[in-house]
Amino acid sequence: MNTADVAAEVKCLRRLIGMRCSNVYDLSPKTYVFKLMNSSGVTESGESEKVLLLMESGVRLHTTAYVRDKSNTPSGFTLKLRKHIRTRRLEDVRQLGYDRIVLFQFGLGTNAHYVILELYAQGNILLTDSEFTVLTLLRSHRLVSDNLLMSGMMIKGLQSCQGIDILLKFAEFFERTTTAKLQETLTSFKEPENIEPVNDDENNMSDKAQKEKQGTHKGGKSSDLSKNASHGSRAKQVTLKNLIGEALGYGPALSEHMILDAGQIPNMKISKNNRLDDNAMQVLVHAVAKFEDWLQDVISGDKVPGGYILMQNKNLEKDRSPSESGSACQIYDEFCPILLNQFKTREHMKFDTFDAALDEFYSKIESQSASWSVSTSEGMLTTGLFLVYGL
Template identity: 30%
Template sequence: MPKQRISSVDIKFLVRELQQSCIGFRLANLYDVTGKVYMLKFAKPDHKEFVIVESGVRIHTTAYMRAKPTLPSAFTLKLRKHLRTWRCEKVEQLGVDRIIDFTFGREEACYHLIFEFYAKGNIILTDHEYTIVALLRTHKQDAESLFAVKERYPVEKAVQHTPMTEEALLALLSSPGSEGNSIKQVLSSKTEYGPAQVEHCLLTAEIKPNTKLKSGFSTANPEAVQRLLQALQAVDDLIAHPEAAPAAGYIYKVPSPSGAEGEFLYEHFSAFPLRQYATERFQSEELPSFNQSVDQYFSKFEDQKAEGEVESKQQEKLSKVEKVKLDHENRIRELQQAQENSVRKAELIICNAEDVDAAIAVIRSALAQSIDWTELKRVVKEQCRMGNPIAMIIHDFHFEENKITLLLGDTTDDAAEEDLTAPMLPVRVDISLSAYANARTYFDQKKKAVAKEEKTSAATAKAVKSAQKRADKDLKNEIPSGPTIKVLRKPYWFEKFNWFITSENLLVISGRDAQQNEILVKRYLRQGDVYVHADLHGASSCIIKNPLGKPVPPVSLSQAGSMCVARSAAWDSKIITSAWWVYHNQVSKTAPTGEYLPTGSFMIRGKKNFLPPNPLVMGLAIIWKVADECIPNHVHERRPREDDDGTGPWGQPEPQVPELEVPDEDLGGDANEDTEEDGPADGGGAGLLRDPSPLCSDATLSTNPSTASTDTSGPEESPGPSWDPLEAGGADEDPLEAGG
């Protein structure tokens, strides 16, 4: 059976790695994935860590993003209120219990977030004195331990690990009640090692785990007991000094029963190799850390569970559609059967018209003489015993409906053999009508059944289509459109800015506000890069990254200029104007004597190179990352245009970008000196793609600035989104923030 939860030994190794991943980090946020699964986001500048916790089951860092409810639970809000932005100072296991204590803050100004992984599990928030502030579930462990708000958490009751000694092992093997039980069962129930570690130690000691303990086992097997003691003490050393063990994790898996190549079922995970899984039946996978192995193990199960739930919901909805379809098919089948019965009965009445009329006449005559119904039935039975052929075809009476039931069969000379041997068919006839009139009644019933069948057949297609549409709508509302578990992608450093990739594969970035403009120029403007700007209110600083130092092609300059103009007040005003560009060494933060440059403003020295005016066109595109093995197929895409002679762009040589010599007389603030005050520019990270490229798909262009979704108002209308300068090395976007 696959492993379902972490053990005490697992927690020892998980705590070692959690200490490295969480201590010194601040708890940026906390999310509830389900009622028992929570995700903690730890962050510090340029780095984030996500820890997934399932109460009573597991805890580990994760590389996967989970879908979560739109609104957080009350318990989550309580934890956020007390712990958000607090620094994690300590992560420890309480004794050898399956309990982990996260400490946020120091001394009296601290909180303890305690996770329990035994029984049903629990998540408990306490203050510095371990007085419970909030908890996931209230329960009573024993007569003295009540887990509730304002009660004290009994941290001192944590079980401490006792290293195994020879005396203790001999006492366990000869303890009362152990005789007759397997040695694995005895050690697993009376030690803290767990079944997997006990079995590993037994196999290391060359003892079969299912060996039954008998009186005198230790005396009869002294060498085996010594080997077992050494194996248990080796595990003790790992528990006492987990940092000495290699940082690795192991997953053991078996081939899938389906037999599909490359499909496996996970069976177990461990922080060190286990002897019981070193067989041909199991395949082992080693990962760089134990956290990664636990994350991959449980995420696989979580993904399979989500797929199973989706499949069950789909089957449930499809079964409803099939039920509607089957119901209509049954109705049509019943109507067709009714038509056949009506025709058969009408034909039998016609074949036996004389007998039918005679039976009707006898019953009419008896009723006309006011004979009692009971007496009439008795007379008919008497005549049947006497062999009266008319009385013998009378089967039953329905005087309340003015009808009788006759037993009729096909007795004509041209009847088929199966009709002659078939049993008599009961046919109900109206005694107020003649035989042919009753036959006409059955033919009329057949016509009505045919009409109903046509209507039902016409309604079947509509009913099935309506049921299918309703099922599709329910599936769309109940089943997530994408996968519930997705790999967390590490954002690129430039994704915090507005950015796009030009048709010639050059990265263009611009600031979202004045603060980003300041950091953009100070941190990311390098030698060979080009600075693009426009003399418009709200225009942000744009940088064309040029790591090769070759001349930037005019197409890329034009696209960067279009982005700069479009993300300014020109978008709302519908004004077509020109942007300009300069080299990196023409941009300075040094102001002339007596002047001051505010945040986001820079001094431009030398000549500005103005670009041709471009229409206000912005594009949105989807950019995807290709697999490593597919990169050679895209090497020559999005290259700068070159002439046939093999020279650089536009047939010009490809020198390095020259350092401009600025004359001394130009440093005093003459006509060639300008100060650019870059106002904040709003909007998301949509890029400007005047020339759609093979790396982009589904591009949607808007030629009407008034209908575009990007707002590029000035600082008075919108100050732009906030941005943390401490995280300049990586993107500040959090994929989990959208749901609260």
């Protein structure tokens, strides 16, 4: 999930504020389900409104309408969560700054507890008290400086975690990209070195190529390899997509969307001798501002963003043409809260909310994985029967 995905999902989940945590279950060592109930909300059947909130460390966050098998024995992490947040009211859901970190506040004042979900790298889930003292966490980190585990300590007092305190102060502010910032990004970037050392395998190949050149093989391929080996390097260049993605922090997919909106080529090589002119720069600034208008409306506005699931078409039978009816099946490939320019020509499904799109996407993926596992097991069993009984 990128920055836009997290912002859109947080906006969808803010409707859960006011509900109480009834229980917590673990589906796997990284996946947990929070059962939320609203005593004041009554469904058509006359029961209290119930919502299942699913969190997977480093991967996803969404509510789900599908029932999944729970672990028979709750883990120690699950028991710790139950002890501190069960029966507590969900008071706030927000994205910390514009990073892929989501904070859930259960309770108020000194009785408040926070569940912090990290959706980047390997991810993590932390439980803290009202002063952000870590009570438990899913994955421990050993600090090199003082050789201590990050648990049972105050986040604010740890040098590696001071960013949370800062992000809490500035979480409500949105820093727009200015023309000056974008110009500085494209003009004052540090151009990489023209050469990059090759690895040992390439050196071995180069040595072999040199020997072949001295022996019977004297073709152009061996000469080229020997030439590259003599330099021991290869050229590197920076693309417009990578440069914008790293500078603005939106990632490659969103950067490509904005660049295409500006009519530019995402993989265009950027160097001191090849830069955007003033007109192209202004168009790119307008494209970035257009996306940030949408993002600011998601964060601060009242509109709940919709969602899209992109399809990957694969032919079921190689002998049949793709135009024949039923020759292609729909396979979920990607999700996004805004239909990106690079995906507009692909087949897609639209949902009223991004949360519904995420639930449908991951539930279908889980169902397909389970079906493939069963089919594989049945195939192995059938093969075994043929080998044993000669059927």
